[in-house]
Amino acid sequence: MKSLLDFYRIFDLAYGTGIIDKYESLMEMxxxxxxxxxxxxxxxxxxxxxxxxxxxxxxHTLFDRIGIKPAxxxxxxxxxKIPLISREDLQNNSRIFMSKDISVRxxxxxxxxxxxxxxxxxxxxxxxxxxxxxxxxxxxxxxxxNFTDKVGLMTVAGSSSQQKxxxxxxxxxxxxxxxxxxxxxxxxxxxRENLRKIEKYxxxxxxxxxxxxxxxxxxxxxxxxxxxxxSVMTTAEVLYPYQRKVIEDVFGCRVFDxxxxxxxxxxxxxxxxxxxxxxxxxxxxxxxxxxxxxxVPNGREGDVVATALFNYAMPLIRYKVNDRATMSKEPCSCxxxxxxxxxxxxxxxxxxxxxxxxxxxxxxxxxxxxxxxxFFQIVHAEPDRIDINIIGxxxxxxxxxxxxxxxxxxxxxxxxxxxxxxxxxVEKMEYSRGGKFRYVISKVxxxxx
Ligand SMILES: [Zn+2]
Numbered sequence: 001m002k003s004l005l006d007f008y009r010i011f012d013l014a015y016g017t018g019i020i021d022k023y024e025s026l027m028e029m030x031x032x033x034x035x036x037x038x039x040x041x042x043x044x045x046x047x048x049x050x051x052x053x054x055x056x057x058x059x060h061t062l063f064d065r066i067g068i069k070p071a072x073x074x075x076x077x078x079x080x081k082i083p084l085i086s087r088e089d090l091q092n093n094s095r096i097f098m099s100k101d102i103s104v105r106x107x108x109x110x111x112x113x114x115x116x117x118x119x120x121x122x123x124x125x126x127x128x129x130x131x132x133x134x135x136x137x138x139x140x141x142x143x144x145x146n147f148t149d150k151v152g153l154m155t156v157a158g159s160s161s162q163q164k165x166x167x168x169x170x171x172x173x174x175x176x177x178x179x180x181x182x183x184x185x186x187x188x189x190x191x192r193e194n195l196r197k198i199e200k201y202x203x204x205x206x207x208x209x210x211x212x213x214x215x216x217x218x219x220x221x222x223x224x225x226x227x228x229x230x231s232v233m234t235t236a237e238v239l240y241p242y243q244r245k246v247i248e249d250v251f252g253c254r255v256f257d258x259x260x261x262x263x264x265x266x267x268x269x270x271x272x273x274x275x276x277x278x279x280x281x282x283x284x285x286x287x288x289x290x291x292x293x294x295x296v297p298n299g300r301e302g303d304v305v306a307t308a309l310f311n312y313a314m315p316l317i318r319y320k321v322n323d324r325a326t327m328s329k330e331p332c333s334c335x336x337x338x339x340x341x342x343x344x345x346x347x348x349x350x351x352x353x354x355x356x357x358x359x360x361x362x363x364x365x366x367x368x369x370x371x372x373x374x375f376f377q378i379v380h381a382e383p384d385r386i387d388i389n390i391i392g393x394x395x396x397x398x399x400x401x402x403x404x405x406x407x408x409x410x411x412x413x414x415x416x417x418x419x420x421x422x423x424x425x426v427e428k429m430e431y432s433r434g435g436k437f438r439y440v441i442s443k444v445x446x447x448x449x
Contacts, residue, residue, distance in 0.1 A: 005147040007175050017126065022134035029282065030138065030336045037281050037337060042075055044309040045285060049073045051099070052315040058085075058096040059317065076285055077295075079307060084293050084320045090122070098123055098314050107313045122263045128283075128310035132264040135280045139269040142278075143205065143231035143256035150201055151233075152181045154208025154216070179203055183212045191219045198227065206251065207233040211375075211437040214243040217250040218374070229253045233269075235260065237437060238344060242368045259344050261321050265306035268341055275332045277341040284308045286339065288327055293318070298327040301345060324351075352380040353446045358416045360386070362440030370403040372396035377429050378411075380442040385420045386411060392425060 008019045032040070050070040052059040063069065068081055090097060099105070106126040124132075145151070153173070173180060179201045181194050194216070197203070206213060206229055213232060220227060229251040235258040244255045258269035259277050265284050268277040279286050287295050288302040296302040304323045308316045328342040352360040362378040367388075375391040388411060392400040404423050411421045431437055 003147045004177050015126070017130040017133075019130050019134050019137075022131055023137050026134055026138045026282065027141070030278075030338065032337060034337050038076065041281060041285050041309065045076065045079075045307065046070070046074060048307075048309055048312070048315050049317065051312055052317060055099040055101055056097060056315055057100070059315070076287075079285065079287065079318060080294060082318045084289075084305060084318050085316070086320050087322055090316075090319075094122070094314075097316065099312055102313050105313050123314040124264065124311055125313035128264065128308075128313070131283060131310050132267070135267055135283060139258060139267070139280070140205075140233065142269055142271045143233050143254075144272070145205055145231065145233075148177075149205055149230065150177045150179060150203045151205045151207050152198055152201075152203040153178050154183045154206055154212050155180050181206075183208070183216050188219070188223065191216065191223065195220070195225065195227065204230045205233060206231075207235070209237050209437060210234040210239040210243050210247075210257075211237055211439075213247055215375070217247045220250050221246065227251050231256050233258060238439070240368055259323075259341065261306070261323075263308075263316075264311070265308045265316060265319055266304060266321055266323075271332060271334045271336060273332055273334045275330075275334075275340065276328045277344070278332065278336055279339045279341060281338045283310055288325055299329045299342070301326045301343075352386070352442055352444070354415060354419060355383045356416045356418045358414075360415055367407060370407065372399035372403045375429055376439065378440045379430075380444050381422075383444050384418055385422065386415055387422045387424060389424050389426045389429060391427070391429065 005020065008023075011017060012019055012021070029040075049059075053063050053070045054060070062083070066081075066083070072078060072081060085097075102123070108124045108126065108129050140151075179197065181197060182190070183194070198206075213234060227250060231253050232247050232251050232255045234247075234255055239255070239257045244257075247255050254272075254274065256270045256274075257277065258267075260267040260269075266286055267280045267283055269280075270276070271278055285307045287305045287307075288300070289305050290296050290302055293305070301324055304321050304325050306316070306319050306321055308319070324345040325341050326343045326345065328340040330340075331337060332340050352362065354360055360380075362380075367373060367376045367378075372393055373390055374393050377389040379387040379389065381387045388407060390400075390404070390407075404425075408421055408423055412419070415421060429437060430441065
């Protein structure tokens, strides 16, 4: 397709989705003042809360039990009256979160795979899906993408249905100007093949997991090749500053990081100023909360909680998405007044609780500073055991042995008394079932400690 704009116009005509109309309004809404953003969110909030009370078993029972009525939820702050729901609540009984008028709604069923590997059934109606599609286009526009650009999707084999290679998926990617590029196994031949593909299809933007794009960038660096891209868009994992640096150097462009959840409850991305991640305020109200569910001030770390405003098929109100984040105290200088995330601190499951009472934050261990290490992974394997899996750089064998001793000392020091630390040199890293690479993995059930 020459321009994606033509494709969506046809798509909108055929399915009544209005993606392009939505996109055009979103491009204006991003410059709304804070007061107008609040007004918009609170209008949507009142509507979804009323709908949820009238049509969703879980909320009806809950509101009656705690003695609140939909009319009590008028402002964003009022959300604190509603208890949090967790991923486990949905896993155990997703049916009670579905609207009883679901049969007359045009619904997409989505399955998202999580860190636990348990598939979670999530239902999205067509209108909500179309809004989320338009929002992702706005997010891409911040990276300088436009409707005629081709995007290389850096994929890890088996990571999603897109990679299964079935005919329908191939067409779906093709019409959207998306070109899959396999980056799971890399050697010089594969890298050269990827580079040929990028040239052949005139790909101007790359998009994918930071770990994958980073390792491809390292290979390209070794081959001493420069690749000029308009942007690299990263998502789904924490992006480290050292990865950003290498990627920007190799591809001669800026990296635009994004953070969101598969279900569309949270969606955010960097603008051209790179001051943090702009939260898209239209699909959800996002709060950063303490363990009691109260909002914390900007600048303080807390759990990410979202209230989705579009999805009437399966309303999620006060949904704890399992990530931790800090909001910025300062607005961005670009003129967009949406809330700004300063840091994503990763999932709470990446923070280990040790039997000696210590809290061990794997993400804060500076292992990327060791030059002899290509990849690392920190695993809380047993309550009293932490494994560090390492892939070393071949040409730095001697330094590697020295660094390993150092890392052993560092981790033992931070883990504290009674903890065993194993360093394993491995050939391959462990990926989650969804194909996501995690630097930090916990296999321990903390309820039993
Ligand atoms: Zn900005």
